[in-house]
Amino acid sequence: MKNILLLIHDDGGQEGRLQVALDLCRAIDGHLTCLDVTYVPPVLGDGYGAAYVLGDVVTQEAAREVDNKGKVVARLADEGISWDWIDAAGDIAPTLQRAAELTDVIVVNREVGDFAYPDMHGAAAELIVRSGKPVLAVPADCRGLDHAAALIAWDGSRCAAAALRAAVPLLKRTDHVTIVEVQDGSITTTPAEDAAEYLARYGVPADIRRITASPAGPALLKEASSGGFGYVVMGGYGHLRLVEALFGGVTRTMLGESPIPVFLAH
Structure with a gap:
C-alpha cells in the first residue's frame, strides 16, 4: 500500500478525510493523489429553464472548487509528503473509480454531512463494491488516523480476508491489533486463529476476542465506539447489497454510524 487516492471537494467532511489521508501517507511512507471533483448534479426537469439552473449551479460549484484548491494546495506544500493533483468533473463515485486503477486505497467520507448532494454514503458503498480497491471511510468530524490500536472485524468471509490482506502495511505500523x-x-x-497466524507471519501480533451477539452490527459498533481503537478493518458487503439494504447489515451499520475510520474491502 503506497498509492492513496483522496477525494478533494469543498464539503463538511473534507477536513476529516484530508487529515486521515495525511496521517496514512506518513504512516506507510506513501504517495497522495488528490482528485479534485467539481460535482455536476443531475438535471431536474427539462427544457431551457433546467439547463440554465444547472449551468448556474455548475458555475458556482467550479468557482468554489477553485478557491478550495488554492487553500488545500497551500497546505500540502507544507506537509512534507509526496503528492500530486488531478482536476475532474462529474459524479463522485464514478469519477473516483475511473481514477483508481493504479491506487491502493481510496479515502472518502462515510457521507458528506451538510450537503444534500453528493451522497457520500452512497459513493462509499459504490466504491467498495465496484472499484476493486479498499476504501477508507472517514467520519466527517474525524481529525486524524490514530494507529495505536486497530479492530479487525472478522467473520471468516472472503471479503474479511481481502480487507485483512490489503490492510497489512498499516497494521504493521499499528501498536496493538485485536x-x-x-x-x-x-x-x-x-477461523480467527488463521487470520492471526497470517498476520504473525508479517510480524503483526494480534489478540483474538469473541463476542456472542445477534445481529453483529450493533455489537461491532459498540466496540468501535469504546474509545479503545483508532480504526476498523472489515470486509464490505460480504452479503448481497440488496439483502443488506433491506435488512440492514454490518457494513451498512458501520458506514452509517462508526465514530472512527473504517477500512473496507469487498
Missing part, C-alpha cells in the same frame, strides 16, 4: 469475531450464528469459513 481480532473481534462476533458469533451471531452465521457460519465462518476461516
Whole structure:
C-alpha cells in the first residue's frame, strides 16, 4: 500500500478525510493523489429553464472548487509528503473509480454531512463494491488516523480476508491489533486463529476476542465506539447489497454510524 487516492471537494467532511489521508501517507511512507471533483448534479426537469439552473449551479460549484484548491494546495506544500493533483468533473463515485486503477486505497467520507448532494454514503458503498480497491471511510468530524490500536472485524468471509490482506502495511505500523469475531450464528469459513497466524507471519501480533451477539452490527459498533481503537478493518458487503439494504447489515451499520475510520474491502 503506497498509492492513496483522496477525494478533494469543498464539503463538511473534507477536513476529516484530508487529515486521515495525511496521517496514512506518513504512516506507510506513501504517495497522495488528490482528485479534485467539481460535482455536476443531475438535471431536474427539462427544457431551457433546467439547463440554465444547472449551468448556474455548475458555475458556482467550479468557482468554489477553485478557491478550495488554492487553500488545500497551500497546505500540502507544507506537509512534507509526496503528492500530486488531478482536476475532474462529474459524479463522485464514478469519477473516483475511473481514477483508481493504479491506487491502493481510496479515502472518502462515510457521507458528506451538510450537503444534500453528493451522497457520500452512497459513493462509499459504490466504491467498495465496484472499484476493486479498499476504501477508507472517514467520519466527517474525524481529525486524524490514530494507529495505536486497530479492530479487525472478522467473520471468516472472503471479503474479511481481502480487507485483512490489503490492510497489512498499516497494521504493521499499528501498536496493538485485536481480532473481534462476533458469533451471531452465521457460519465462518476461516477461523480467527488463521487470520492471526497470517498476520504473525508479517510480524503483526494480534489478540483474538469473541463476542456472542445477534445481529453483529450493533455489537461491532459498540466496540468501535469504546474509545479503545483508532480504526476498523472489515470486509464490505460480504452479503448481497440488496439483502443488506433491506435488512440492514454490518457494513451498512458501520458506514452509517462508526465514530472512527473504517477500512473496507469487498
